[in-house]
Amino acid sequence: MPDNTREGSSARFVDGAIPAGLLAAVRSQRPLVHHITNGVTINDCANITICAGAAPVMAEAPEEVAGMVAAAGALVLNIGTLSAAQVEAMLIAGRRANELGIPVVLDPVGVGATEFRTATARKLLDTLDIAVLKGNAGEIGVLAGTGGSVRGVDSGGVAGDPVETARECARSTGTVVSMTGAVDVVTDGSRVFLVGNGNPAMDRLSGTGCMASSVTAAFVAVAEDYAVASAAALAAFGLAGEWGAAGARGPYTFRTALFDELAGLSPDDLAGHARIEER
Numbered sequence: 001m002p003d004n005t006r007e008g009s010s011a012r013f014v015d016g017a018i019p020a021g022l023l024a025a026v027r028s029q030r031p032l033v034h035h036i037t038n039g040v041t042i043n044d045c046a047n048i049t050i051c052a053g054a055a056p057v058m059a060e061a062p063e064e065v066a067g068m069v070a071a072a073g074a075l076v077l078n079i080g081t082l083s084a085a086q087v088e089a090m091l092i093a094g095r096r097a098n099e100l101g102i103p104v105v106l107d108p109v110g111v112g113a114t115e116f117r118t119a120t121a122r123k124l125l126d127t128l129d130i131a132v133l134k135g136n137a138g139e140i141g142v143l144a145g146t147g148g149s150v151r152g153v154d155s156g157g158v159a160g161d162p163v164e165t166a167r168e169c170a171r172s173t174g175t176v177v178s179m180t181g182a183v184d185v186v187t188d189g190s191r192v193f194l195v196g197n198g199n200p201a202m203d204r205l206s207g208t209g210c211m212a213s214s215v216t217a218a219f220v221a222v223a224e225d226y227a228v229a230s231a232a233a234l235a236a237f238g239l240a241g242e243w244g245a246a247g248a249r250g251p252y253t254f255r256t257a258l259f260d261e262l263a264g265l266s267p268d269d270l271a272g273h274a275r276i277e278e279r
């Protein structure tokens with residue numbers, strides 16, 4: 001782990017039985033994860049949800065989203081290829097999810113890159129009760145208001161300390177923040193979890209961030225502690241990335257292996273190999 005996430009810390013590893021129990025719960029409960037998401041990675045999100053052990057549905061017509069979300073265990077709102085009609089659908093589905101106590105995961109893809117994305121992400125955060133805000137470092141830095149750079153959908157990093165940025169974002173938005181990168185930072189504003197699982201190959205494939213949101217939603221659907229569930233989801237996804245990268249020849253053999261490794265990942269595997277530090 002990089003020095004900037006260790007400095008002055010009294011870190012301890014989270015017992016692997018905790019993420020393992022959550023993975024087992026996803027597999028046994030098979031929650032429905034309703035997505036309103038982008039057209040680039042929609043199929044990957046559906047399949048990674050299945051590999052995690054949950055059931056995906058993608059539905060975005062304003063006419064049907066309130067009905068669909070009522071059957072779901074979690075809702076993903078991903079602004080990757082936003083349109084005005086999608087914003088309307090996100091608000092309808094999000095309000096209904098809030099009424100029913102269904103957790104909402106917001107992925108603010110490319111926030112900061114255009115005024116439309118920034119205004120929409122802010123509107124969703126202001127209007128809805130978001131359970132988990134999952135973004136890359138640049139996206140979280142923009143929403144924290146402390147400085148983050150985004151070009152297209154790619155993170156250019158944060159202005160200051162990444163852990164403090166995530167914490168500030170969690171406090172100002174009132175959400176659990178799940179900030180992805182080489183080391184993922186998950187925080188509810190007070191507790192901080194650092195997830196060490198993952199592989200650089202994940203950064204060379206479009207959509208791993210979107211998939212991380214789908215897996216996160218599957219885990220929060222079966223959990224009460226959304227910060228622990230978010231960290232557990234990133235540990236499982238990251239471990240699949242580590243093991244998938246081992247035999248991959250390039251981005252596309254890696255992509256196939258990532259799905260296969262997550263589908264084959266057992267709770268015991270996760271118990272033995274999750275690297276989640278609390279500090």
Ligand SMILES: Nc1ncnc2c1ncn2[C@@H]1O[C@H](COP(=O)(O)OP(=O)(O)OP(=O)(O)O)[C@@H](O)[C@H]1O
Nearest residue numbers: 136180181182198199200202203206207208209210
């Ligand atoms: N250098 C790295 N080492 C290990 N894991 C990584 C690395 N970069 C990204 N990851 C993992 O890849 C996943 C996606 O994170 P990332 O920050 O790249 O998302 P993103 O930039 O929003 O993705 P995208 O826009 O391509 O969907 C996370 O699970 C993260 O832990």
Ligand SMILES: Cc1ncsc1CCO
Nearest residue numbers: 038040080081153206207
């Ligand atoms: C490349 C891209 N553009 C909009 S959404 C998306 C998928 C990864 O974020």
Ligand SMILES: [Mg+2]
Nearest residue numbers: 136202203209
């Ligand atoms: Mg990336």
